[in-house]
Amino acid sequence: MCSVVFALSLRELKTRLDGRWGGAVWVVGEPLLNTLAMLALYSAMRAQTIGGVDTLLFLVSGQMPFLLFRSLATRLMDAIDSNLGLFAYRQVQPVDAVIARAVVEVLVFSAVMGACLAGLGWAGHPVLPKKPLELFAAIALLIVLGSALGLFLAVGTAPPLNRLRGLVTMLFLPVYVTSGALMPLGSLPISLRGYFLYNPIAHLLELLRSALIGPAYQASPHVGWSLPILWALCLVLAALGLYRARRHRLQMG
Amino acid sequence: MLDLIDVTKSYPSRLGRRYIFRDFNLSIPDGCNTGLIGPNGAGKSTLMRLLGGLEHLDSGRIVTNRNVSWPIGLAGGLQGSLTGRDNVRFVCRIHAASAEEMRAHVAFVQEFAEIGAAFDLPVKTYSSGMRSRLMFGLAMAFEFDLYLIDEVTAVGDAAFRKKSQDLLQERLSRSNVIYTSHNMGEIARLCNIVVLLKPGSATIYHDVKEGIAAYQQPAIGPQREAVAA
Numbered sequence: 133m134c135s136v137v138f139a140l141s142l143r144e145l146k147t148r149l150d151g152r153w154g155g156a157v158w159v160v161g162e163p164l165l166n167t168l169a170m171l172a173l174y175s176a177m178r179a180q181t182i183g184g185v186d187t188l189l190f191l192v193s194g195q196m197p198f199l200l201f202r203s204l205a206t207r208l209m210d211a212i213d214s215n216l217g218l219f220a221y222r223q224v225q226p227v228d229a230v231i232a233r234a235v236v237e238v239l240v241f242s243a244v245m246g247a248c249l250a251g252l253g254w255a256g257h258p259v260l261p262k263k264p265l266e267l268f269a270a271i272a273l274l275i276v277l278g279s280a281l282g283l284f285l286a287v288g289t290a291p292p293l294n295r296l297r298g299l300v301t302m303l304f305l306p307v308y309v310t311s312g313a314l315m316p317l318g319s320l321p322i323s324l325r326g327y328f329l330y331n332p333i334a335h336l337l338e339l340l341r342s343a344l345i346g347p348a349y350q351a352s353p354h355v356g357w358s359l360p361i362l363w364a365l366c367l368v369l370a371a372l373g374l375y376r377a378r379r380h381r382l383q384m385g
Numbered sequence: 386m387l388d389l390i391d392v393t394k395s396y397p398s399r400l401g402r403r404y405i406f407r408d409f410n411l412s413i414p415d416g417c418n419t420g421l422i423g424p425n426g427a428g429k430s431t432l433m434r435l436l437g438g439l440e441h442l443d444s445g446r447i448v449t450n451r452n453v454s455w456p457i458g459l460a461g462g463l464q465g466s467l468t469g470r471d472n473v474r475f476v477c478r479i480h481a482a483s484a485e486e487m488r489a490h491v492a493f494v495q496e497f498a499e500i501g502a503a504f505d506l507p508v509k510t511y512s513s514g515m516r517s518r519l520m521f522g523l524a525m526a527f528e529f530d531l532y533l534i535d536e537v538t539a540v541g542d543a544a545f546r547k548k549s550q551d552l553l554q555e556r557l558s559r560s561n562v563i564y565t566s567h568n569m570g571e572i573a574r575l576c577n578i579v580v581l582l583k584p585g586s587a588t589i590y591h592d593v594k595e596g597i598a599a600y601q602q603p604a605i606g607p608q609r610e611a612v613a614a
Contacts, residue, residue: 136478136479143471143475217461218475219439220437223479383439
């Protein structure tokens with residue numbers, strides 16, 4: 133199974149990078165551009181700090197991890213269909229394609245996030261994580277949530293239901309808005325904050341920020357690890373259960 | 386030895402569950418090159434996919450002590466966005482080949498397929514002849530005890546047909562084959578037993594000519610040694 137996942141990861145990486153420099157630039161540039169667009173918005177509003185920290189660090193620590201979660205969920209959704217031809221080899225199972233794509237997504241995220249933090253550090257921003265273990269725990273939970281949701285969607289929207297995929301992608305917009313990637317939970321009116329607190333990603337982003345930035349960031353006191361962990365457990369169970377139930381139908385295309 | 390024991394396979398369809406095999410039994414002895422013949426829809430390709438481990442059985446078992454190839458010549462097996470070379474590398478990797486083995490396999494396929502510079506272009510730009518050259522070369526790069534071949538040598542131009550037949554003939558000195566074709570000349574040349582598959586039943590003929598005759602005149606052909614009812 134290891135050699136299969138390795139082979140599939142290389143194949144994913146190859147098509148992702150497209151064998152050209154343009155492909156590699158786009159892989160790194162897409163999340164960067166996304167973050168820069170938000171930065172431009174905040175600069176236009178002349179916000180120098182958000183939630184007590186500078187805007188750049190706030191955005192990088194929120195936008196990038198959210199993009200990791202979203203691209204895991206949406207790209208894993210297509211992983212099985214884009215490898216259908218390779219299930220002609222008995223050792224290649226549908227879940228291998230999902231795992232391989234998750235590996236590639238995490239690698240790409242690590243490269244982009246690492247480059248971002250290095251760039252910010254070089255420019256004099258305080259990027260050394262104050263609580264590195266909690267930072268890794270938060271990122272690991274994001275990866276688990278995104279991968280489990282991705283596997284669930286990959287199996288749940290397998291053909292003939294694949295027309296639902298456009299709809300599913302649109303549903304990530306409200307998740308994005310309520311994730312707190314763009315505004316700290318502490319700055320919200322209480323009547324709105326309740327909605328945000330239903331979103332496990334919002335909890336994780338707050339925890340991630342306070343782990344990265346330390347007490348300078350005023351995290352909302354209502355966030356905690358229990359809700360995201362509960363979500364992660366439920367999603368993993370649901371995804372694996374659904375895969376187990378339908379695994380024999382996935383290779384037929 | 387290759388045994389199918391009480392194999393049941395069905396597919397869900399709009400018209401309800403459709404059974405391809407129901408309590409199907411078949412035993413193929415060692416050292417036999419088997420020709421699998423039968424009318425369209427008898428389940429030849431499904432049987433190939435079952436033997437290749439690509440389909441899940443509803444019930445029953447397939448038992449073998451031999452190293453069986455993937456089904457060669459059926460759709461699939463190549464990733465369109467990757468180059469021919471990368472596809473070969475992929476298959477080497479999933480078979481856990483070492484670096485030298487991979488180099489040897491890639492060189493073998495490149496030499497056998499003779500598709501020139503297209504070897505480094507995405508497979509989706511290939512013609513169907515180029516695809517089958519690549520697929521057949523890829524399968525022959527690996528040593529299996531039993532090759533599952535679905536009418537693959539029938540495609541391609543005359544030179545390639547000759548070449549692939551020679552390679553297959555050479556390989557059959559130490560391996561065996563289960564071969565599906567509607568070309569009875571091929572079956573008679575390659576195989577020493579014939580399995581005639583009809584919807585719901587399979588008959589083994591140890592005399593190839595007799596099997597082919599039974600296939601060509603299904604209504605009056607003699608049916609001996611029924612293996613499965």
